[in-house]
Ligand code: UDP
């Protein structure tokens with residue numbers, strides 16, 4: 735009985751994160767904030783048609799960043815990455831929309847700015863992998879994990895987007 739309730743809960747919880755309700759975690763890194771790219775980056779996501787459901791300026795703790803980048807803990811750049819990411823304010827955001835995880839990654843460009851096409855954020859605004867100005871979740875599962883790490887449930891707002899019917903059929 736408990737298993738049934740849990741699996742039903744998991745099903746509805748998951749389904750709330752798919753289709754036009756899919757969400758991704760985007761963070762403008764300390765170099766992006768210092769280089770005054772906050773407005774430009776938010777503008778790109780807004781103009782694309784995605785919906786902003788969470789936004790805050792945070793000085794992330796090393797502890798949070800170690801959890802965020804846990805999969806990379808054995809990489810040689812890990813401690814430098816944590817130092818860089820905790821060196822100043824980060825703009826943490828949650829964006830919502832159809833295929834937002836995949837599309838946001840394409841808007842970001844490749845991890846290494848040198849491999850990123852012009853027109854992408856990393857392709858347009860940075861040159862080195864260790865200062866690549868923005869983070870975006872790489873899958874729906876990582877997005878769920880990262881959103882719950884960076885945001886409390888009550889910091890994510892449900893609101894009616896008046897342009898919705900001009901963005902979706
Ligand atoms: N990074 C780095 N050196 C590398 C690879 C990655 O400094 O050789 C940093 C970079 O800031 C990157 C972050 O580690 O954005 C996370 O790496 P990941 O492979 O997850 O790239 P992303 O998902 O950010 O494109």
Ligand code: MG
Pocket residue numbers: 872
């Ligand atoms: Mg990554």
